[in-house]
Amino acid sequence: MGLQFKRFTLNQRIEHILFFTTFILLAYTGFPLKFPDEWWSRLMIASVGGFDNRTLIHHYSGLLMIGVSVYHVVYHLIEKPRFDILFNLKDLKDFQQQIRYFFRLSDEHPKFGRYTWKQKFEYFGAGFGAVIMGFTGLLMWKPFEAMQYFPIGVVQIANLFHTWEAVLASLAVFIGHFYDEHFGKFPNISWVTGNISEEEMREEHPLEYEEVMQNKETDEVVHETDEKRSILVLFGKMVFTIVFLAICIWMLWISYHVLVEAITTYLL
Amino acid sequence: MKKIHQRACKLAALLVLAGMFLTVADAQIRNEDISCFHCHSSEVKEFEKSVHYDRNISCADCHGGELKISGAAVSITAMFTNFTGVPTKTNMTEFCSRCHADAGRLYRESIHWRELEKGVAIAPACTDCHGVHNILPRDNPDSPVYPDKVPLLCADCHENQTKMSAWYYGIQTDRFDTYKKSYHYKALLVGGKGLAICSDCHEYHDVKSENDPASAIYPANLPQTCGKPGCHPGNSALITGGKVHEGQSVFLLFIDAKKLVTYFYIIMIIFELAFTLGLIFLGVTSKYELRRRH
Numbered sequence: 001m002g003l004q005f006k007r008f009t010l011n012q013r014i015e016h017i018l019f020f021t022t023f024i025l026l027a028y029t030g031f032p033l034k035f036p037d038e039w040w041s042r043l044m045i046a047s048v049g050g051f052d053n054r055t056l057i058h059h060y061s062g063l064l065m066i067g068v069s070v071y072h073v074v075y076h077l078i079e080k081p082r083f084d085i086l087f088n089l090k091d092l093k094d095f096q097q098q099i100r101y102f103f104r105l106s107d108e109h110p111k112f113g114r115y116t117w118k119q120k121f122e123y124f125g126a127g128f129g130a131v132i133m134g135f136t137g138l139l140m141w142k143p144f145e146a147m148q149y150f151p152i153g154v155v156q157i158a159n160l161f162h163t164w165e166a167v168l169a170s171l172a173v174f175i176g177h178f179y180d181e182h183f184g185k186f187p188n189i190s191w192v193t194g195n196i197s198e199e200e201m202r203e204e205h206p207l208e209y210e211e212v213m214q215n216k217e218t219d220e221v222v223h224e225t226d227e228k229r230s231i232l233v234l235f236g237k238m239v240f241t242i243v244f245l246a247i248c249i250w251m252l253w254i255s256y257h258v259l260v261e262a263i264t265t266y267l268l
Numbered sequence: 269m270k271k272i273h274q275r276a277c278k279l280a281a282l283l284v285l286a287g288m289f290l291t292v293a294d295a296q297i298r299n300e301d302i303s304c305f306h307c308h309s310s311e312v313k314e315f316e317k318s319v320h321y322d323r324n325i326s327c328a329d330c331h332g333g334e335l336k337i338s339g340a341a342v343s344i345t346a347m348f349t350n351f352t353g354v355p356t357k358t359n360m361t362e363f364c365s366r367c368h369a370d371a372g373r374l375y376r377e378s379i380h381w382r383e384l385e386k387g388v389a390i391a392p393a394c395t396d397c398h399g400v401h402n403i404l405p406r407d408n409p410d411s412p413v414y415p416d417k418v419p420l421l422c423a424d425c426h427e428n429q430t431k432m433s434a435w436y437y438g439i440q441t442d443r444f445d446t447y448k449k450s451y452h453y454k455a456l457l458v459g460g461k462g463l464a465i466c467s468d469c470h471e472y473h474d475v476k477s478e479n480d481p482a483s484a485i486y487p488a489n490l491p492q493t494c495g496k497p498g499c500h501p502g503n504s505a506l507i508t509g510g511k512v513h514e515g516q517s518v519f520l521l522f523i524d525a526k527k528l529v530t531y532f533y534i535i536m537i538i539f540e541l542a543f544t545l546g547l548i549f550l551g552v553t554s555k556y557e558l559r560r561r562h
Contacts (some may be wrong), residue, residue, distance in 0.1 A: 036458045
């Protein structure tokens with residue numbers, strides 16, 4: 001039994017769904033080309049129906065992701081720019097406090113507002129990644145057109161950026177974001193409903209909770225519901241855990257191999 | 269008693285005759301070259317699978333000698349006829365060219381042939397790439413010159429440091445390694461079609477040194493080579509600036525941009541890994557600690 005709080009608007013939820021769908025498709029059709037020798041590469045490419053389909057899916061999901069990113073920026077510039085997503089001094093203090101808390105140097109966990117410092121990092125990381133992946137991806141899609149304006153070395157650097165940023169972004173999303181937002185808070189369906197529970201609000205965003213509860217008339221408070229934990233949730237968590245662990249192992253394998261390759265080529 | 273002995277002798281002779289006839293008949297079904305098959309059965313069997321067997325080429329067309337001679341006479345006739353046995357690479361080039369005139373002419377322009385003429389025995393002739401007895405058309409997946417297999421075929425010698433250094437010190441042995449990093453090879457491995465293999469840029473019969481102005485990979489010829497229909501027609505003049513295997517370095521204030529990007533991301537990824545995994549670990553342990561205290 002508890003209140004429900006509005007966290008994501010319909011617009012944001014649609015953006016998020018489009019962004020993660022294209023992200024997963026891009027990772028799924030992109031990494032096999034980076035590691036063509038591996039057995040899973042062949043399986044993954046066969047599962048989308050061959051190499052030409054892979055290329056098609058990769059190119060058009062890339063375009064869609066660029067579209068969503070541009071739309072996001074334009075929408076928020078036109079609609080109402082919000083500044084609580086920007087970094088401020090409190091984030092630094094929160095971070096310090098959280099580390100102190102983790103190392104038992106303090107008993108007090110920092111009180112987060114609407115966006116924690118980690119969520120801000122994820123948001124700007126996604127933005128940074130989308131810009132890099134978008135530009136380098138377009139360069140690599142039409143290398144000879146790109147070479148009319150840049151030397152071939154720039155296209156090769158685009159390739160380098162594309163791979164590295166792909167690994168970095170996938171690590172951040174498939175390990176960091178999945179753990180924090182979906183594994184730790186399972187079943188977190190706020191990306192579908194747009195709402196979070198009072199319990200989560202009080203625990204994760206206490207400052208925002210206090211602010212909202214002072215004037216209960218705002219549209220941030222949605223409605224009251226009963227919360228049920230069924231056997232289905234438990235089963236879902238089990239399945240999610242297995243998938244999550246598999247993806248974690250895959251991502252660690254990829255980052256290990258990318259690092260080893262880079263270190264042997266450039267440092268040794 | 270004598271009669272029985274005679275009968276047994278007759279029967280045995282008959283059996284031997286029948287046996288001889290049967291083996292001959294068997295050989296005749298397999299191949300007309302009866303006398304060769306008696307001793308070189310594995311070679312003949314291999315040859316039977318080749319495209320040449322289908323076109324009615326016989327052993328003698330390449331090896332010389334007579335086909336229709338009895339096994340006992342082979343060693344004698346070999347000395348007196350034009351039997352060549354294992355052909356030398358020069359001979360081979362000659363008799364392959366009798367039918368494959370264009371390929372032979374192109375091959376004689378190649379660096380492989382030139383080195384062979386200089387006396388480098390290791391330089392490849394026809395059979396080093398196409399196989400010996402079991403020669404197949406290049407669109408047959410079992411052929412060693414089937415497009416998907418060509419990189420491995422070339423790498424067999426060109427990645428081999430002993431072969432390359434024993435021959436000529438100027439040949440780099442990292443060509444396959446550098447090619448492996450390219451989109452051309454990676455996409456080829458996962459089933460891409462129409463991607464450049466060694467011979468698409470370097471040519472195959474008339475492969476030439478990079479310093480030869482007639483070579484397909486001589487810088488002035490690169491636009492034409494890369495701009496082949498089906499590859500990069502149109503804008504290919506733009507590729508002239510860069511080395512394809514090595515990649516081109518872009519410098520920002522005397523620092524190699526590729527190194528800069530790599531170092532940046534090595535740090536970023538190690539940081540990201542340590543941070544994400546570290547925070548997960550710390551979060552889990554502190555939650556556990558909290559529960560324990562309550």
